[in-house]
Amino acid sequence: xxxxxxxxxxxxxxxxxxxxxxxxxxxxxxxxxxxxxxxxxxxxxxxxxxxxxxxxxxxxxxxxxxxxxxxxxxxxxxxxxxxxxxxxxxxxxxxxxxxxxxxxxxxxxxxxxxxxxxxxxxxxxxxxxxxxxxxxxxxxxxxxxxxxxxxxxxxxxxxxxxxxxxxxxxxxxxxxxxxxxxxxxxxxxxxxxxxxxxxxxxxxxxxxxxxxxxxxxxxxxxxxxxxxxxxxxxxxxxxxxxxxxxxxxxxxxxxxxxxxxxxxxxxxxxxxxxxxxxxxxxxxxxxxxxxx
Amino acid sequence: xxxxxxxxxxxxxxxxxxxxxxxxxxxxxxxxxxxxxxxxxxxxxxxxxxxxxxxxxxxxxxxxxxxxxxxxxxxxxxxxxxxxxxxxxxxxxxxxxxxxxxxxxxxxxxxxxxxxxxxxxxxxxxxxxxxxxxxxxxx
Numbered sequence: 227x228x229x230x231x232x233x234x235x236x237x238x239x240x241x242x243x244x245x246x247x248x249x250x251x252x253x254x255x256x257x258x259x260x261x262x263x264x265x266x267x268x269x270x271x272x273x274x275x276x277x278x279x280x281x282x283x284x285x286x287x288x289x290x291x292x293x294x295x296x297x298x299x300x301x302x303x304x305x306x307x308x309x310x311x312x313x314x315x316x317x318x319x320x321x322x323x324x325x326x327x328x329x330x331x332x333x334x335x336x337x338x339x340x341x342x343x344x345x346x347x348x349x350x351x352x353x354x355x356x357x358x359x360x361x362x363x364x365x366x367x368x369x370x371x372x373x374x375x376x377x378x379x380x381x382x383x384x385x386x387x388x389x390x391x392x393x394x395x396x397x398x399x400x401x402x403x404x405x406x407x408x409x410x411x412x413x414x415x416x417x418x419x420x421x422x423x424x425x426x427x428x429x430x431x432x433x434x435x436x437x438x439x440x441x442x443x444x445x446x447x448x449x450x451x452x453x454x455x456x457x458x459x460x461x462x463x464x465x466x467x468x469x470x471x472x473x474x475x476x477x478x479x480x481x482x483x484x485x486x487x488x489x490x491x492x493x494x495x496x497x498x499x500x501x502x503x504x505x506x507x508x509x510x511x512x513x514x515x516x517x518x
Numbered sequence: 519x520x521x522x523x524x525x526x527x528x529x530x531x532x533x534x535x536x537x538x539x540x541x542x543x544x545x546x547x548x549x550x551x552x553x554x555x556x557x558x559x560x561x562x563x564x565x566x567x568x569x570x571x572x573x574x575x576x577x578x579x580x581x582x583x584x585x586x587x588x589x590x591x592x593x594x595x596x597x598x599x600x601x602x603x604x605x606x607x608x609x610x611x612x613x614x615x616x617x618x619x620x621x622x623x624x625x626x627x628x629x630x631x632x633x634x635x636x637x638x639x640x641x642x643x644x645x646x647x648x649x650x651x652x653x654x655x656x657x
Binding site for chain 1: 537551558565578
């Protein structure tokens, strides 16, 4: 019988030795919330050592199933069914927090890479499985409000046979590489956000509001005219087609669109290239091992 | 441009942008994402510059008055780009609150743009906001 890894709040968590043997699973608790997701998670767990590519397929499918369920539950029906778009919409809508979204995107990316023939090392699959475990706990709380799920520490599935020294060493190197890739992704992420990681967003926001109100009072007291709010509202209400057809603005807005599109494409291409470099670094390590 | 100057400029951008986002009362995720993309794609800052600009040592001691004063000293084209970006942040959530109008007004006054130039910035901002928001995405 499968051993359950999660206890509800009232139950005491039990300590256990590291590693999940063949008969055990980290994901039994998911059964109570979503059988399909639980099944995919358990399959991924089963394959993590023997077939890490299949483990990634299952994890990707698991994330896709979660994203569809969350989209159906909490969003409009016209969201694209493409996983990347669904995750983007869920994150922008505030349904998936940043940490979970990052993990889901990482699983999506590595799952896609595996589908397209890029080999998945065991440590990478294990890392994603661990992330899937953490996402699962959060997912249960979202789909059944009021549920209190206390996750035990993730117990990595044990390999079917002990690893030799060369494999252990390779796994160590791959883990280091994965860590470095995650740091680089995090750096990219931080560069794109409005606030820095050390900033206290609440404090900064409060300070800005105080300053804005003070400036507003000063400007109003000085009788300073404000920008034509009606015009701003009009621009907001206009369709882009109308703006572009307007002889006063058409030329500029078309030019702005062309330039901005080119610049955005450049950034997107740059980000895509970096992901390719990450994959190439990982593949290089695996190939080295195969050659030796 | 030296890296220190770039960081200073990027700090000005992030201050202006977050003032507009905060003025909108609810900071939508789409505004957060648009801020960094605009910094890199349109203003041309490197990733590292964007990160350093938000380091506490660079941004924490600056007020909105410093921001207005800094924007005022920029070359006209660059200042207009910042104004356009700030208006884009405002359009990103499809709402316009009184403090947002005030912040736009103060920036425009600092840069001394004419009403026509301001309208041009607004229209360009509207176009860019529509590009950064994926079709059908919530505000």
